[in-house]
Amino acid sequence: MENKTIARTLRLLSQLMELHNENPFKIKSVANAAFKVDKLPFAIKDKSLDEIGKIDGLGKSISAKVWELLETGSMVELDTILAQTPEGIVEMLNIKGIGPKKIVVIWKDLGIENLGELYYACNENRLIEAKGFGLKTQEEIKKIIEFKMAAQGKFLYAQTEGPVNKLYADLAVWLNTISGNPLLSIGGDYRRCLEIIEEIELIIGVDSLEELQTKIIDFKSITFEPQTENSYLAHSESGLKIKLQVVAKSDFYLSWFKLTGNEKHVNEVLALAGSGPFNSEHEIYQKAGLAFIEPELREGLNEIDLAKENKLPQLITYGDLKGSLHNHSTWSDGVHTLEEMAVFCKENLQLEYLGMCDHSKSAFYANGLNEQRIYAQHQEIDALNAKLSPFRIFKGIESDILYDGSLDYSDDILKTFDFVVASVHSILRMDEEKATSRIITAIENPYTTILGHPTGRLLLSRKGYPIDYKKVIDACAANNVVIEINANPLRLDLDWRWHRYALEKGVLLSINPDAHRKEGFHDMHYGVLIGRKGGLTPKQCLNSYSLSEITALFESRIKNI
Known part of the structure; x- marks a missing residue:
């Protein structure tokens, strides 16, 4: 085993020890030993255990680890700590510019465990407010991850x-x-x-x-x-x-x-x-x-x-879209204010309406809204609707689907929204039975209007949780729930391969950008492309409805609860 390999292994051990908040003195000793081994003018593999123990900076404890590595090809201590660390977290240690201290924030504070989730968090601007980060660091991380994704030979x-x-x-x-x-x-x-x-x-x-x-x-x-x-x-x-x-x-x-x-x-x-x-x-x-x-x-x-049979669908086009649903503002984890998002939709995109769906209170990592802040946001929406009329902002929320399938607020709060997007954001490790049951419970909640990104997938980086697509789609059909085509290029979820089944069952789809900044609205372009693959027509797309049509739909749902 070459010196560089030994040094790299010791360096990894020191980084993992820091991630797990072990003794700072011990961490420093292992890190210093890694540096010393890397600079040695001779091959350490040719030395005996006694000779290794006499190398400056190694000492008895670390020399024993090096000897164990040379003899067995591994270290018990390293294997133990690796077993306690998600694979994606270990992979993050290879990203230049984010050491163990920043990774602890990413892992423990933001709940991110792999590069795909980290890349998505960068897109959602979630790192800017995290301790030790900023816009420059976030953009550098994003570029590095993009480079790693490209190295796989596959591209979004x-x-x-x-x-x-x-x-x-x-x-x-x-x-x-x-x-x-x-x-x-x-x-x-x-x-x-x-x-x-x-x-x-x-x-x-x-x-x-x-x-x-x-x-x-x-x-x-x-x-x-x-x-x-x-x-x-x-x-x-x-x-x-x-x-x-x-x-x-x-x-x-x-x-x-x-x-x-x-x-x-x-x-x-x-x-x-x-x-x-x-x-x-x-x-x-x-x-x-x-x-x-x-x-x-x-x-x-x-x-x-x-x-x-001349029965091909008249495929949707970007020009068919009349509004944009499921978007975020500075009320939660967005970059632009509610007014900036609304004015952009009205003046730049020439849309008729905006659905504002900031995160619910369980999404603490995304500055989710508690009940008091919901009331304050609704007051701002009322004022903006008076100012921007006839353009309209609909009062929405992206409510977390909790582990038992319930939504994130009581019925008294849920009934104050024009519509509710229900999405899974936490505890993603589920088998098909649990994931399907959890989602169907949310679908059956009378306040659920749209099922958000149904599998939680992040393309090229995280598989979605497994669901029984037919059961989920059938439940949406039975409960008159719309299914989102999340237009973020990393998601494009619902998968186009299931659009036809949903459409045959009479389920409406909605092309939602999940925009966290003004530029994010443009992702609807990708949602349209993937909707076309699935055979989506304007009549079967919720946000192809005119303002009067979608207002009537939302109001009729509320009246029927």
Whole structure:
């Protein structure tokens, strides 16, 4: 075992001891020993136990640990303390700029136990007010975690959108140097708007393959390396894999179609349409006897049967949204004031209403509202509604679903809200039976209007708690509860694969940004994309309702309780 490995192990032990508030003198001794071992001019593995004990800075106790490590490959003390520490907390020790003292705050005060939860907390601006942190530290942590996520070769759709749009624009400009008006498009998972992207697939149609092969070295934005005669590979600065396929212009639309849909969809359509050539994707579907199927739906589910019967859904668009529900302000853990959030919705986004849903009192880590602060917030909302009319702020709350499935306030408080978003935020380690039972209990509460982020997942970092989707959706249908599509790119929860079942059961979905700052409203864009994948139409989306329609819906629910 090399000195650096031994030093690294001792350093980890000292950090974990500090996390668990052990004797400061002992912690300092282990940390100093790690430093000494790292700087030794000889290999410690070649020394006897007695010789190791004589090394300056080690002493009898630490030399015994080093010997144990050399002999067995581990240390009992380290193994014991590791067993008491969540794996994600240990991983945080590798983040530059946050040592054990800050991690204790993250773990013990904020209840965060892994990098995914930490990244989400950064997005929600939750670290700024924590002891020893600030905006600069929060942003640095966020960048480091993003780098780690990119190293896995997987990216959130939202992380790829900006770079892909720029690359597409650069290619479009460069293609003006190629004769014959080349065609350019994006296919693959990105075009189908999947939530996780591993590679970007581009396609170019040209009159002369040889001309493009000769000139592609002149493209400066990114370096494309040839893989086969007509395919190229590149990587963005963040490590995103980019594939480029070059085809004859006459083959472009067929190739683009093949590059977009999943294998089942492509094979079934082409079995009906034949082999071409085709002058557009619309022509492919036309020759197959099918209505045109939007790229988001090309997943090999039931879209072809629907297209045969001309029963494809009229998919929702961003322009269909009339308001934004489930948002946070400085009343809890938001960045902007209630008025700033409302004015942004009214003037910048041209929306008709805002649903303000700050955290409930059990979310102490997010400055959740107690009963007195709820009353004060409602007074501010009344004043702002008078000022901003006809724009309206609805009085909402994101109520924690407690472990037994109850909501966070008494009925006397719950009835003061226009609507209630019920969400699980704590005690996430549950089996399917417990998670399902807990959520259904909340759904059956007459004050629950919307079920928030149903599984609590954080993409690329934390699996959601397991639920019986059918039972949960059926309960929402039976109790007239809306299900949220949390539009935060880290969540996109409810998963699009269950949208169809919910819609078939008559359950409304709501595209909620869960915005904690003004810029967060723009996440509704990603909620729309994932809603389209699930077949969502404007009529089945709660926040596509006009102000008068949603007001009537909220009022009718309250009257029926």
